[in-house]
Amino acid sequence: MTDSANQIQLKKGALELCxxxxxxxxxxxxxxxxxxxxAGVGMSEGTIYPLMRRMQDDGLVDTRLAESSSGPPRKYYRLxxxxxxxxxxxxxxxRSFTDAVDQLLGDR
Amino acid sequence: MTDSANQIQLKKGALELCxxxxxxxxxxxxxxxxxxxxAGVGMSEGTIYPLMRRMQDDGLVDTRLAESSSGPPRKYYRLxxxxxxxxxxxxxxxRSFTDAVDQLLGDR
DNA sequence: AACAGGTACCTTGCTATACAGTGTACCTTG
DNA sequence: CAAGGTACACTGTATAGCAAGGTACCTGTT
Incomplete structure (x- = not known):
């Protein structure tokens, strides 16, 4: 078990919230x-694109295309x-979930 | 998307910590x-037994069997x-992960 | 005695998801 | 014109939670 094996799992599901x-x-x-x-939570490109697709399918975001001066056009997402x-x-x-865990952990 | 679809994912990886x-x-x-x-984090039986097996395989816990007066013998786990x-x-x-997310969320 | 219900163990099958890896294509800079 | 950053997207693999189902023990009720 690598050091980050559990942290990988821990991240799941919080990414959409982020x-x-x-x-x-x-x-x-x-x-x-x-x-x-x-940087903060360790999300990679391979994760974000399927996630954005899902969120769009769920109607949480809509998109617009915009030219970029520094590369290919960007697909902007809006809530x-x-x-x-x-x-x-x-x-x-x-909040409710982390509060429950923090309570189990005791000190904080 | 059910109301708890994301919360299910959110739980992953925190369960071992709990x-x-x-x-x-x-x-x-x-x-x-x-x-x-x-009650607190919504863990079910179908989750706990594979998890305990994994933790034992990883050397995080050891076990002892003890009779119970109210059912079949219990397998006690110790760190x-x-x-x-x-x-x-x-x-x-x-802590580090939840702090990062809480910072993204802004208010707390 | 028969049965229901709580306790306690465990497994199988399903589904969802993160991520590495790979690929395409655009634009700027040396 | 090559290199490297920007930006999109997909495929394959591994993992993990969970519902559902199964076995078996013990107690209390009918």
């Missing part, structure tokens, strides 16, 4: 989201109203 | 662990020294 949080601030595109989240309420709901779930 | 936390307090058996964690240090390490990882 993406929602970023998009709640401002619209963004997949490559930028992946770059931003790579829909459904996306905003999903963000609020998942944030509550996150 | 089990380690419980066993750090006192030895226990799978059925009791599952019952305790069912090994490796289990205790894994607990400490995973607790640090948990």
């Amino acid at each position: 993406v929602l949080a970023l998009l709640a601030r401002r619209e963004s595109y997949a490559y930028e989201i992946a770059s931003t989240l790579a 829909t109203p459904a996306g905003r309420s999903a963000f609020a709901a998942q944030k509550r779930e996150w | 089990v380690l936390a419980l066993l750090a307090r006192r030895e226990s058996y799978a059925y009791e662990i599952a019952s305790t964690l069912a 090994t020294p490796a289990g205790r240090s894994a607990f400490a390490a995973q607790k640090r990882e948990w």
